[in-house]
Amino acid sequence: MRPAPFALERYFARYEFSAPYLLSSSDCDGLRMREALAMADDECRALWEDLALGYTESLGLPQLRAEIAGVYDGVSPDDVLTGAPEELIFLAMNALLRPGDRVVCTYPGYQSLYEIARAVGCVVDLWEPREEGAWRFDPADLAGMLRPGTRLVVVNFPHNPTGALPTKAEADAIFEAAASVGARVFSDEMYRLLENDPADRLPAACERVPDALALSGMSKVFGMAGVRIGWLVTRDAGALQSIAELKDYTTICSSAPSEVLALIGLRARAALVERHRARIARNLAALEAFVARHGERFALAPPRAGSVCLLRLRDGNATDFCRRLVDKAGIMLLPSSVFRFGDDHVRIGLGRENMPDVLARLEDALAAV
Ligand SMILES: Cc1ncc(COP(=O)(O)O)c(C=O)c1O
Known part of the structure; x- marks a missing residue:
């Protein structure tokens, strides 16, 4: 058996370790080893x-x-x-x-x-x-x-x-x-x-x-x-x-x-889950405020759970938008075309501590992209 190439993994392989600002990651920040060992019973x-x-x-x-x-x-x-x-x-x-x-x-x-x-x-x-x-x-x-x-x-x-x-x-x-x-x-x-x-x-x-x-x-x-x-x-x-x-x-x-x-x-797990849920709630609030400020360009069907959501670009062309954004501002976003799901959405990751800062960078870059 030979499955088709994994489009998302190939896209991440291109940018995940070279783009300075990630805004589409699906995970919560990786725990530091020191912190993990300090939690050990x-x-x-x-x-x-x-x-x-x-x-x-x-x-x-x-x-x-x-x-x-x-x-x-x-x-x-x-x-x-x-x-x-x-x-x-x-x-x-x-x-x-x-x-x-x-x-x-x-x-x-x-x-x-x-x-x-x-x-x-x-x-x-x-x-x-x-x-x-x-x-x-x-x-x-x-x-x-x-x-x-x-x-x-x-x-x-x-x-x-x-x-x-x-x-x-x-x-x-x-x-x-x-x-x-x-x-x-x-x-x-x-x-x-x-x-x-x-x-x-x-x-x-x-x-x-x-x-x-x-x-x-x-x-x-x-x-x-x-x-x-x-x-x-x-x-x-x-x-x-x-x-x-x-x-x-x-x-x-x-x-x-x-x-x-x-x-x-x-x-x-109790402490980790609560920490991550709180971070996601904070990041989702930041995203909703961003969308409220830029309603002419974006719309959000809010997530009910998890650490990712899909943001709609009102004028589509998500693939081009993402390419310009990573080239001009070093911000990596994942277009829905990578999922073979049209070209109107980008995935936003809500699990990272620096998400509000990266979102602010995106806002600064909007006029140029
Ligand atoms: C829905 C879903 N299932 C499975 C996986 C695979 O998890 P892992 O990368 O830890 O193997 C992922 C990772 O992105 C995922 O989003």
Whole structure:
């Protein structure tokens, strides 16, 4: 199998480490090592200091799997497989899908969520949102796309890049629609816990349905993308085993230091989540004030959750706008054309500490771009 190039990763590779000002990053700032180690409890500090830099357990460090299970209701450490989030998407799609299977996936989105299924030989239908005040994925649209042979429904809520989050009733309707055709749900929950209002938080897919899979990880919510640790959780032991068996052909096991760092971060999750939610709220307020000042050029369907949103350029041409902005002001923005989703929007990242400063630079540069 040979998936099409990952357009967003190629775009980031071009600018992420050369443009001085990033305004489209989806993660929260990477935690400094000093701070991460200072958060460690006694057990984690001992694990860190005595760590043997050998291979680790393929399913994941037992203490880490137990900590992950503790994030969810009704799951056990046996229901958890760790790996890099992107790797786990690759493994799950390869393990669960066969050529000719039908898949429905939220769109626009993180490309591997639909591209790997395509590369396996599946027929992939794309479920798009409506931009009505806020971005909204209508469960009735999903229901209209499902067929008796649909094998997998892939959803990503909170959604990258729109910040859409279904209501509880809409989420119920999504799972009922999938169940009505016997489709399994793969739920990418990389941004879960970052709801603007925690009362809007949805149950994780693995809590809801025994054969559903929930994907999460350290990258976005916890500011630890560099540890490359994520997890799949499902109560379907057979599915988890078939995914784990494929991992023998990718990384075999995770990096030993990364597992301990992830454990430290997860044990400190209450503080990290609150810090990041507060930062996102502050940054969203700054963005809304910016849009209010420049309503003739921009419009915002505000996100309900997560650390990204899509800003509309009233006169389109997002690709050109982004090119001029990075050339003239060193500010990197991601145009929606990279998602193959028209050319009217740019993604704004809300998880970075310097976001208001970069937004001020964008404002200064507006007359020139
Ligand atoms: C929705 C979504 N899923 C999965 C991933 C992959 O996460 P990671 O880069 O930590 O592998 C990302 C990263 O941007 C994402 O936005």
